[in-house]
Amino acid sequence: MGYILDESSMQKVLDALKKDYIIYAPKRKEGEGMYSDTDCIRYEVVDKVAEIEFFEKSNYSFKEVLLPISQTLYYFTEDEVKEAEPERKKGAVIFLRSCDLHGVKRLDQMYLQNGFVDYYYKRLREAVKFVVIGCGKSYDNCFCVSMGTNVPEDFDLALYPGEGGYHLESRWDEITSIVGQLEEKEIRIPFVEENDVKVKIPNNLSIDIIKSSMWEEYNSRCINCGRCNFVCPTCTCFSMQDIFYTDNGKAGERRRVHASCMVDGYTEVAGGGSYRRKNGERMRFKVLHKVYDYKKRNGYHMCVGCGRCDDVCPEYISFSNCINKLEDAMKEVSNNG
Numbered sequence: 001m002g003y004i005l006d007e008s009s010m011q012k013v014l015d016a017l018k019k020d021y022i023i024y025a026p027k028r029k030e031g032e033g034m035y036s037d038t039d040c041i042r043y044e045v046v047d048k049v050a051e052i053e054f055f056e057k058s059n060y061s062f063k064e065v066l067l068p069i070s071q072t073l074y075y076f077t078e079d080e081v082k083e084a085e086p087e088r089k090k091g092a093v094i095f096l097r098s099c100d101l102h103g104v105k106r107l108d109q110m111y112l113q114n115g116f117v118d119y120y121y122k123r124l125r126e127a128v129k130f131v132v133i134g135c136g137k138s139y140d141n142c143f144c145v146s147m148g149t150n151v152p153e154d155f156d157l158a159l160y161p162g163e164g165g166y167h168l169e170s171r172w173d174e175i176t177s178i179v180g181q182l183e184e185k186e187i188r189i190p191f192v193e194e195n196d197v198k199v200k201i202p203n204n205l206s207i208d209i210i211k212s213s214m215w216e217e218y219n220s221r222c223i224n225c226g227r228c229n230f231v232c233p234t235c236t237c238f239s240m241q242d243i244f245y246t247d248n249g250k251a252g253e254r255r256r257v258h259a260s261c262m263v264d265g266y267t268e269v270a271g272g273g274s275y276r277r278k279n280g281e282r283m284r285f286k287v288l289h290k291v292y293d294y295k296k297r298n299g300y301h302m303c304v305g306c307g308r309c310d311d312v313c314p315e316y317i318s319f320s321n322c323i324n325k326l327e328d329a330m331k332e333v334s335n336n337g
C-alpha cells in the first residue's frame with residue numbers, strides 16, 4: 001500500500017523534510033554535458049520537486065554527497081591543527097535509484113566496516129535518509145539485473161511519478177504522518193526486471209585470469225583519462241594534498257580528493273617505481289577489483305551494474321563487454337596451462 005500525491009502535496013512533503021534535511025537529487029544542467037549542446041545530470045541541492053530529474057539516468061552518482069570530490073580535513077599552521085567543519089550540519093535526504101542504493105552498501109563497507117571507521121565519511125553518512133526512485137525502464141548500458149541490484153533493499157521512501165501523480169511508499173514514520181491523511185492506495189513502484197545488456201561472470205574466475213592476452217587490447221584503446229572511476233558509485237579511492245597558502249607558506253590545509261586507478265601516478269612509489277604502467281594492467285586491476293577480489297572478501301560484487309562507466313568512456317570501452325570476455329579468457333589461460 002502507499003499513496004498517490006499531486007504536485008503540491010509532494011512539494012509539502014519536500015518542504016517538511018527541508019526543515020531538518022538538505023535534499024539532494026539528480027538535476028538537469030542544461031548545456032553542461034560532455035559534448036556541445038548536451039545536458040548533464042548530476043547531484044545538487046534541490047528546493048522544488050519539479051527540479052528533480054526522474055526519467056533519465058544521472059551521469060554522475062550520489063557519491064559526492066557522502067564523499068566530496070575535494071574535502072578539507074583540517075587546517076594547519078606551524079603550531080596548530082584545527083579540524084575542518086563538516087560540509088553540512090543538517091541531515092541529508094538523497095533521491096537515488098536502486099543500483100545506487102546498493103552502491104551505498106559498498107561505500108559503507110569500504111569506509112565503515114573495513115577494519116576501521118573513517119571519521120569524515122561517518123559524519124556525513126549519519127542522519128542520511130534515502131528515497132529510492134523507481135525505474136520505469138532500463139536505460140542504455142544498465143546491467144543491474146545481472147548484478148542483482150535492480151530491486152532496492154533498505155529505503156525510507158520509494159517514489160515514482162506514475163499515473164495520477166507521485167506514487168509514494170513510506171517506511172518513514174515522519175512522512176507517513178504527513179501523507180497519512182490521504183487515502184491509502186494500491187501502488188507498485190516499478191523496478192526493471194530485464195536489461196538489454198547482460199553480463200556473465202564465470203564461476204571459475206580465478207587469479208590466473210591475469211595471464212590472459214585480453215588485457216593487451218586496452219594498452220592502446222584506453223587513454224587513462226579516469227572518467228570511468230569518477231562516475232562510478234562504488235569507486236572509493238582518494239589521494240591527499242597539502243595546500244600551502246600563498247600569503248603564509250607555513251599555513252595551509254590538508255584535503256583529500258578523488259583519485260583514479262586508471263590515471264598516471266596512481267601506483268607511483270618512492271624511487272620512481274610504478275606497479276601498473278600499462279593501461280591494460282590498470283584495466284585488469286579495475287575489472288578484477290569490481291567483479292573478483294571484492295567479492296572474495298565481502299561475499300558480493302562491488303560493481304552494481306549502473307553502466308555509467310560505459311556511458312562516459314570517450315574511447316567507447318564497454319565494461320560490460322569486458323566482463324563478458326572473462327569466460328573466454330579463462331579458457332585461454334586454462335588451455336595454456
Ligand code: SF4
Binds near residue numbers: 228304
Ligand atoms: S564499474 Fe561501471 S557499471 Fe559497475 S558500478 Fe562502477 S560505473 Fe557502474
Ligand code: SF4
Binds near residue numbers: 222
Ligand atoms: S573512461 Fe575509458 S578511456 Fe578513460 S580511463 Fe576509463 S576505460 Fe580508459
